[in-house]
Amino acid sequence: MRGAFKLGNVAGIGIYIHWTFAILIIFIIFSNYQSGSNTQQIAWAVLFVLSIFVTVFLHELGHALAAKRYNIKTKDITMLPIGGLARLESIPEKPFEELVVAIAGPAVNIALALFTGLFITLPNTEVLVAELSNGVNAHNFFLNFLVVNVWLALFNLIPAFPMDGGRVLRALLAMKFERHIATNIAARIGQLLAIGFIFLGFYGNPMLIFIGFFIFLGAQAEAQMVQTKSMLTGYTVKNALIQQYQTIEATEPVSTAVHLLLNSQYKTFLVTQNSYPVGTLNRDDIIRALSQKGDAEPVAFVMDTNLVYIDAHLPLEEAYQQMQQQQANFVLVKENDHFVGIVDNENILEFILVKSALAQKR
Ligand SMILES: [Zn+2]
Numbered sequence: 489m490r491g492a493f494k495l496g497n498v499a500g501i502g503i504y505i506h507w508t509f510a511i512l513i514i515f516i517i518f519s520n521y522q523s524g525s526n527t528q529q530i531a532w533a534v535l536f537v538l539s540i541f542v543t544v545f546l547h548e549l550g551h552a553l554a555a556k557r558y559n560i561k562t563k564d565i566t567m568l569p570i571g572g573l574a575r576l577e578s579i580p581e582k583p584f585e586e587l588v589v590a591i592a593g594p595a596v597n598i599a600l601a602l603f604t605g606l607f608i609t610l611p612n613t614e615v616l617v618a619e620l621s622n623g624v625n626a627h628n629f630f631l632n633f634l635v636v637n638v639w640l641a642l643f644n645l646i647p648a649f650p651m652d653g654g655r656v657l658r659a660l661l662a663m664k665f666e667r668h669i670a671t672n673i674a675a676r677i678g679q680l681l682a683i684g685f686i687f688l689g690f691y692g693n694p695m696l697i698f699i700g701f702f703i704f705l706g707a708q709a710e711a712q713m714v715q716t717k718s719m720l721t722g723y724t725v726k727n728a729l730i731q732q733y734q735t736i737e738a739t740e741p742v743s744t745a746v747h748l749l750l751n752s753q754y755k756t757f758l759v760t761q762n763s764y765p766v767g768t769l770n771r772d773d774i775i776r777a778l779s780q781k782g783d784a785e786p787v788a789f790v791m792d793t794n795l796v797y798i799d800a801h802l803p804l805e806e807a808y809q810q811m812q813q814q815q816a817n818f819v820l821v822k823e824n825d826h827f828v829g830i831v832d833n834e835n836i837l838e839f840i841l842v843k844s845a846l847a848q849k850r
Contacts (some may be wrong), residue, residue, distance in 0.1 A: 490568050501552055501574075503545070509610040512569040513537065529623060536624040540566060540636055543600060547593040547640065548572040551652075551691025552745035554592035558585045569847065573748040578809070579655075583670075590655035604634040650706035667716035675711035679704055701846045716808070717846075723804040725821055728839045731829040735760050738788035742777045745769055747785055756818045756832060757792045765827060767791035768818050797822050798831070806838055 492504035494849040518535055530646065545567060551564035552574045563575040580586045591835045608630045619628045620635060651660075654674055661670035685700030732755040736745055738761040745757060749771060759767040769791045777790035796816045798807050800823035811819055817833035 492739075498549060498552065498565075499556065501549075501562045501707035503567040504564055506566060507570045508569050509541075509567060516556055516586070521662055522595055525623070529625065532624045532626065532629065536629065536632060539633055540605070542635075543597065543637060544572040544641065547596050547601070547644075547799055548574040551576070551589055556582065556583075558589070560589075562601070577813075582668060582810050583659045586662070587659035590652045590683060592653050594641040594644045597637040597644070601634050601637035601641065604630050604637070606835065608634065610634075646681065646703070647676060648681050648703045649710035651703070654678050663838040663847075668714045671714040674762065675707040678707035682707065715839055717805050719843045720804040720836070724800065724840075725798055725802050725804055725807045725813045725831055726800045726823070728804055728831050728836055729800065729821055729829045730831065730835055733758055733830050736787055736793070737761070738786065740787050741783060742774060742785050742787060742790060743782070743783035746783060749774060755834075758818075758820075758830065759787055764829055765795060765820055767793045770818065795820055799823070800828060804836070804839075807831065822830075 492506045495503045495505055497503065501566045513534060516533055517530055519534050525533070540590060545565065548565045552565060555576050557599070558580050560580060561577045564576060565572060565574045567573075568730045572639075576589075580589055616631070616635075619631055622628060624632050638780050644651050645656070647653040647657040649655070649658075657677065658674040661673050665673065682704035683698045686760065687700075689695070689697030689700060706808075713816060734752055736748060736757045736759055738759050748754065748757065754824065755767060756770040758765055759769050760802075766788070769787060773790055773792055777785055780824070781790065794816070796811070796814055796819040798819050798821055800821050807819070811817065811831075819831050820827060821829050821831055828843055
């Protein structure tokens with residue numbers, strides 16, 4: 489992720505922190521200062537935010553270590569001001585494994601809350617509310633820490649995507665139904681909940697409206713992704729292969745690419761040198777080149793040199809996933825070590841549209 493600094497490695501997983509985290513700390517110092525807090529109070533507030541940060545990190549590590557049990561690697565964990573993000577290489581598709589991986593995060597929070605509970609005595613509700621509205625200090629630090637962990641566990645267990653609870657629900661449903669059906673049911677339940685949150689938000693806490701929208705969109709995205717994947721099942725890359733594409737020589741100037749872009753239906757070009765693929769050039773690359781270097785620049789200096797090759801016999805589902813992960817919307821296809829054509833995102837989407845139209849007709 490851009491703008492993230494590496495903090496170190498834990499269990500072979502790179503741990504990163506995003507620079508915007510510094511803004512959060514500055515904001516907390518500033519807003520505490522504004523409201524007349526003294527240095528000690530500010531220090532406690534900052535310490536508390538850091539402790540939440542560690543908590544969120546442990547939550548993500550919980551997911552990552554659970555995934556590791558099933559031989560799923562985690563590329564990295566990035567800490568953002570809004571939370572943590574563990575990028576797993578894949579999501580386990582066996583229901584029980586998905587259940588364990590999804591629940592491992594909230595389980596960390598529950599464990600932390602229980603552990604903290606051993607060392608403090610819980611006050612009654614009235615005192616609790618009074619303490620929590622006081623701001624963090626030496627006296628109520630661990631009480632606040634416990635409450636945050638309970639809250640994080642509950643929030644993440646809301647049974648809706650993109651929360652962990654949505655995955656838990658899907659995993660449970662997938663023990664009985666096919667995965668894409670289970671996803672659909674879980675997504676619908678999540679959206680119903682989201683509408684409920686938005687509705688409640690109008691009568692009470694406006695924050696719920698925000699959470700409701702967040703969940704609504706997350707549910708939709710997850711349902712769509714699984715739907716897409718299930719549409720691709722049973723096909724290989726060869727089924728979506730494009731043998732007609734536009735090439736451009738690496739020595740040609742950008743102006744040639746502009747001409748091609750304006751006069752053909754192609755949006756991405758394969759850059760070749762002595763008829764051998766050396767890079768790709770899409771509309772964005774061309775526009776960037778025009779504004780930064782002018783149209784006389786050779787294509788070779790502005791092309792994307794990151795060529796991704798996939799095998800023609802690879803299941804289309806897997807190819808699609810790889811393209812998403814590598815953020816490549818244009819990949820080269822090889823069959824028996826020969827370059828045979830390309831596959832692009834647009835074409836896969838068309839492929840899905842055709843399949844879904846046919847499925848509806850049946
Ligand atoms: Zn989680």
